[in-house]
Amino acid sequence: MRRWHGGSVLAAVALTRGGNVTIPVDGGPRPALALVDGDDVCAAVRAYCDGTPFKSTEVLKDASWSVTTGDGVGLPGADGCVRALAEAVQPRLERDWPATRARFAVRDDYLAGCVAADFGLDAEGPDDPLFALLAEAVAARDAASPALAEYNRRRTLLPPARRARHYRDVCLKLLPAHPGALDSLAVALRHAGRARAAELVLARGAGRGLWPSPYQRPAHHAANLTARPLWAAGALPGLERLARRTAAFGRELAVELARRADALVVRQAEGLARRLPGAPGDDWGWDEVALLKHGEVPDARVAARFAETLAAVRAAGAFFNAKFSILQPGTEILPHCGPSNARLRAHVTVAAAAGASLRVGAPDAKRVEWGAAPLVFDDSFEHDVIHEGADPRIVLVLDAWHPELPPERRRFELYGRLS
Structure with missing residues (x-):
């Protein structure tokens, strides 16, 4: 250049x-x-x-x-x-x-490269109740610290404008050059309706070399890997064979969804889902059932209840994370980026739904729908989901290492929390 x-x-x-x-x-x-x-x-x-x-x-x-x-x-x-x-x-x-x-x-414009920027946010002040939790977690440098777990739980409860003020006035004081902190500010600004401010922050982060581009923003970037939003299913060995077992996956999940007690279904808690304006009814949201995390079964009940699904995932050999994702009609998953480009993410359709679509990459990228073929994408690129249909969209979400990542670099601790 x-x-x-x-x-x-x-x-x-x-x-x-x-x-x-x-x-x-x-x-x-x-x-x-x-x-x-x-x-x-x-x-x-x-x-x-x-x-x-x-x-x-x-x-x-x-x-x-x-x-x-x-x-x-x-x-x-x-x-x-x-x-x-x-x-x-x-x-x-x-x-x-x-x-x-x-x-x-x-001031705010410092974060946008001295471009005049009014983020439309009042000052939060030094007494933010989450400051001490984040400071303790940063000092500990421990991704599994109790302080960080509590901080992550409490920050997702903040309304969008309050969350944006928190990221600006707290996170960037403690982590001024951290790509995840700046990305979190931009995402929160966008969720609060401050789209122009968010674009300034994203452009600034890309200009400082924190991310490859404003639309590919991993907190942990692995160098020298091919970067493209959408991939062919053949990029992940065993995926297409695995996709032929969806009937068995669906049967096991249906039993779990019918449970009234002791269910493994968890409401997604990252604060990224919201109800679409004008959506009928109150049954909107984004639920998950975790099956594998970093190659390990996270709950003993999973092995008994999802034996066929786990066997099929393990037989495919390439996948270290697996979960079911259930998206209810009338739900929007707001634009966000995954933690690292060191992985690729696959969606295997269990229950397709008309009106549900995914965008990956630039804001004007073509939206894609879920069908019989697996969908593979690099979720370090910005992506969002809109479900304007009438039935739940259910997919089996699978994570695998980027095919060009050398074996000696395939270590979870290098790329933060790959979950």
């Missing part, structure tokens, strides 16, 4: 823990951008760039060039100056985030 900054060629940015911060800039009319304690970072960047005559600066002499698909083109003038300086300043300040918070005023 070629990147032209309209005359602004940035030198190294020198930051120190004490004193002021000086940003040397080649190609501008002043020798440096200086930040002093208490400055609003983005306001200082804009003030430095305001009126900068970059448009008259000769960038290329006796040269010709063209722009083709995939090229990056910087903005000339003050806008290009802001963009270029923000790219240099922000990552370096984030390396010492606690000191940055103490010394400089940081």
Whole structure:
């Protein structure tokens, strides 16, 4: 990718823990951008760039060039100056985030690359009740810590706007450069109706290299793997043979769904499902029955109640996670991304439903419906589901390693919680 900054060629940015911060800039009319304690970072960047005559600066002499698909083109003038300086300043300040918070005023537009951004969210304040739980979990660095489990349970109960404030004012204080924290903020903003703000956050994350693109946002990215939203069923060995056993799967699941007590059916609790506007009745939602997690049966009752299903999944050999997903009519699963591109996800249809469709990838990607053939996709790409039909959509969800991932890298601890 070629990147032209309209005359602004940035030198190294020198930051120190004490004193002021000086940003040397080649190609501008002043020798440096200086930040002093208490400055609003983005306001200082804009003030430095305001009126900068970059448009008259000769960038290329006796040269010709063209722009083709995939090229990056910087903005000339003050806008290009802001963009270029923000790219240099922000990552370096984030390396010492606690000191940055103490010394400089940081606002919403900081998260969007100094692009003017009004996220429409009031300040949450320092007394967020979830702050201590998340701080304890971060300090422990333990994915199985009780504090993290309680934090995850409580954050899903927050309404969308409150959740967005929490991610902005709490998560990004503790984890300023964490791709999952920034993605969670963007998803919550979108759920709260702040689509433009969410797009700014996503573009900023991609620009900082936190994810491959605004529409493929794994918290844990495995490098050098083919990336495409939808895959052929043949990419996962044994999947098509497994799909021929759906009648047996359906019989076992029907018995479980009919239980009045001691049932393994659990309501999905990530806060991603909502009722479609105008949907009739109150029986909407997204339920699951977990069969395998990281290759292990999570509950002794599963082995007895789903013997045929488990035998078929294990015989296929490739799958380390398996669960039934039951989506009720009138339900929308909001746009989100899976934890890593190190896996591919397969859906084997147990009960198709007219009116249920899946989108994977860019917002304008073609929606697909569930049919007899298995559906395979990379769920690290953004995806959502809409069910406007009348009957439940039931699929067997299976996870397998990306076929190009070398055996020595097929370790769950490398990619967070692959569930």
